[in-house]
Amino acid sequence: MSDNGNTILVVGGGISGMTTAIEAAEAGYKAVIVEKKSYLGGRVAQMNKYFPKLCPPYCGMEINFRRIRANPNIRSYTLAELESARRHNGSYKATLRIQPRFVNAKCTACGECEKVCPVERPNDFNFGMDKTKAIYFPHDMAMPVRYAIDEATCQGSSCAKCVEVCQYGAIQLDMQAETVELEADAIVMATGWDPYDAGKIDNLGFGTHADVITNVMMERLAAGNGPTGGKIQRPSDGKEPASVAFVQCAGSRDENHMEHCSSICCLATFKHIAYLHDQNPEIQAYMFYIDLRAQGKYEAFVQSVSAQEHTTLIKGKVAKIETDGDAGQLVVTAENAVTGEKVHQTVDMIVLATGMEPAAKAGSLPVSMDSEQSGFLLPSGPEGVLTTGVAKKPTDVASCTQDATAAALKAIQSILRR
């Protein structure tokens, strides 16, 4: 693959960042991905299935990983962030800060280290619903295929059991943070989203009632490589729920939380109802919504799931969630906006459809970027700096990959214009 000597720096290694890097590299540019987590793939790696086809996201991810591995024009850094970017002679002098992984490239992911590690940490990949050892493999399909050590939990050289057992010499407990300097001819921000913190929504019981979970937790509960091996069960007692309520716009379209609509939460809930009915078609699903939003081609998917038996849609904003005495159940209170009736629905489990909040806001990045009122970054920043994917607006994966391809082209154009 030819390389014309120009470098595009991509901040964020989710589907948008990977796509930008791949498209730029396949057009002959060098691409450097800077990802703050220990693996590439972003939030998509945490999804169980994609709407509307309900296929696992790994097929698409694996193709991208293969394109990255096969392309010498792409370099990626994990556990890394852009520390500074200074304009210099039409390009940027960028400094990356790379946190120590404590496991080097000799790691074969054999897992012997994990067996002897004596300490555990909450598994952030599964939203704290299970634990990993201090030395952990980020998730089944992680790229790079390499363990990492959580410095905050690891007992360090006073333990070192993992070092003793590793026959490849892959564990280096004295690894230090490092900085990498490089010249970037364009920068693309692909920093994506974080789930809105449901703990901030006082009336919906998250954090108070164990059986109130969020939509991203539901993705992990339904996943075969998730904390329950794919069995959707109540966190409080591990039983299969007989009924589940889905609360839409949890913290979204609400001036006290996030004013924007994340545009995918309704579709995600229909997908979650499909997960429930895949497990047991008798589980009763209630969906409380303000408006149903399904962009363009997704309408048929919504129609097919909402027509399923044991699926009830109630137009009404949920006012509160409480426990039902000693019965271990939960009661959702809402007003049905069609009939005007007050609804008190008793269920076994509740899923809050929390929206997408921009992971990077203006001011949180070392490059001066402006954002909309909602916090999503504007499409472009200073000369040669662009934004792509959910960093720019909440949307689905197909739109992200199209937008990321366009961002690669825009970045190339900005270089050619100089």
Ligand SMILES: Cc1cc2nc3c(=O)[nH]c(=O)nc-3n(C[C@H](O)[C@H](O)[C@H](O)COP(=O)(O)OP(=O)(O)OC[C@H]3O[C@@H](n4cnc5c(N)ncnc54)[C@H](O)[C@@H]3O)c2cc1C
């Ligand atoms: C419950 C739910 C279900 C969904 N289901 C579907 C579905 O079925 N189908 C579908 O098409 N879409 C779905 N989506 C939407 C989908 O998740 C997004 O479209 C997709 O994640 C956007 O990818 P992205 O690369 O733009 O952002 P992300 O996936 O968030 O990736 C951004 C990456 O940037 C990294 N990063 C952030 N800040 C920095 C920084 N400062 N420095 C370095 N790295 C940084 C992050 O660690 C992350 O790896 C769903 C969303 C939700 C909430």
